[in-house]
Amino acid sequence: MTIKVVFCWSDISGYMAACWRALHQLPDIDVFIVAFQARTETAFSDQLMQGVPCRLLDLKERQDANLIEHLVTENCPDIVVLCGWFHQPYRQLAFASQLHGVTLIMTMDTPWWGTWRQYLTRWVLHSYLKQIDWVVVPGERSWQYARRLGFASARIMRGLYGINYEALASLWQERCQQPWPKSFLFVGRYRHDKGLDVLVEAYRHYRAQVKDPWSLICCGQGSLEHLMQEQPGIEDRGFVQPGDMRDMWRNTGVFLLPSRFDPWPLALVEAASAGLPVICSDACGSAVELIRSEYNGLMIPAEDPAALAQALLTTHKGYDSLLSWGQRSQQLAAPYAAEIWAVRWQKLCYQASQTKKNGKNTNS
CATH class of the missing domain: 3.40.50.2000 (Glycogen Phosphorylase B;)
Known part of the structure; x- marks a missing residue:
């Protein structure tokens, strides 16, 4: 039938x-x-x-x-x-x-x-x-x-x-063929609810605390695009179609999502599927199912630039753990x-x- x-x-x-x-x-x-x-x-x-x-x-x-x-x-x-x-x-x-x-x-x-x-x-x-x-x-x-x-x-x-897990699952292994990328990635709308202003402020604080800061790559579009202009270390790639995201997932080292309100963001699941450690706010609904702090990422309070800056610093200093964190992310994302x-x-x-x-x- x-x-x-x-x-x-x-x-x-x-x-x-x-x-x-x-x-x-x-x-x-x-x-x-x-x-x-x-x-x-x-x-x-x-x-x-x-x-x-x-x-x-x-x-x-x-x-x-x-x-x-x-x-x-x-x-x-x-x-x-x-x-x-x-x-x-x-x-x-x-x-x-x-x-x-x-x-x-x-x-x-x-x-x-x-x-x-x-x-x-x-x-x-x-x-x-x-x-x-x-x-x-x-x-x-x-x-x-x-x-x-x-x-x-x-x-x-x-x-x-x-999500299209099959299309992303090989990226962790591909990333392991080279030194783990020293860069952060944000994917989402450039809007207040996604916490882009929090991210830019936190990244600025992070850069002031390290001698060799990692770059921050942002993919999306929206009304807060101007916040990233002329900000050292931030690269605005604009909106990227899903089929063209593969290189972004592969060539970055940590995924960021500091949302103020985000019922169940799929970008977080896709990042985990690609084998990336994740830093996200507790406002991200999918974090409940996908993120285990100090295991495959870090969960921080929403609207807290200082906490986000500290999380960026933690992953920067814990560089050697990122490979295993990424592998655990992928395992948690597999059921999706x-x-x-x-x-x-x-x-x-x-x-x-x-x-x-x-x-x-x-x-x-």
Whole structure:
């Protein structure tokens, strides 16, 4: 029996394209993706979706609820996957008469912080959440939120995200063929929530404490780009497409992500897959699953330039440990391979489809 699954997604990315492609290649799973076209801020190429059945929406189309409903229903799905609740035209699908009886899976990566707004979400979105059969989250922080939204633990699955691990796994070995690179790497949007200002200040403090400072390579784009201009040791490479990141991962020695807010950053997982030690803030949701301080990296408080500068200094002075730290990073990242992600989702789709068919109540 073939199960037809339609994903209603926001922005495309290299990691999700790899995951969807792996799922599409499995037997008895028919995948179709409705997602947003590449936008200026991320600049991901639409070519990432080559080989994946999809319909990418432009700025006007993504607000057209009728068009979106038509794109979904014409595929006669058994399962519809909705990315959270932020996009109203997607939320409306939960109430579409033509999708009555279709299994609805909601994904969410928002961590539980215990704010008043999060407490209210369960009541504000009550009617929508009652339509959802299953929830898929990336890790522990968002699992806690899903439980507080009222979902039974038996209907929450971890493992929302995966990455193209196979494309990165050889980089640790390649890096070992030469002296470990003495450089830091940041990959992300140049925005306040990514902590770029914290990074630039911390790097400046670090440089003042060593005679032979390592360079800081930054890949991305955004409104805070000016902070890096004329800063000694900082190289702004701009936005780099996923397919062109291989040399960046290979030729740098430590990955940095000092975010103020970052629900479950995949760049951290990709860096670990490439065999890099990681320094990140405790605001990075994926750090809970991927980072073990003094084992494969360092976790520091968010918005603390002094702590970040000390972490840079620690890795600089602990240069001889970086090779083993990188190897441990890669081991911790291995479960997030796209192929494993696809098998996990294949099993969920079978289970969810069977549960719906038997008429069981899947929500709490």
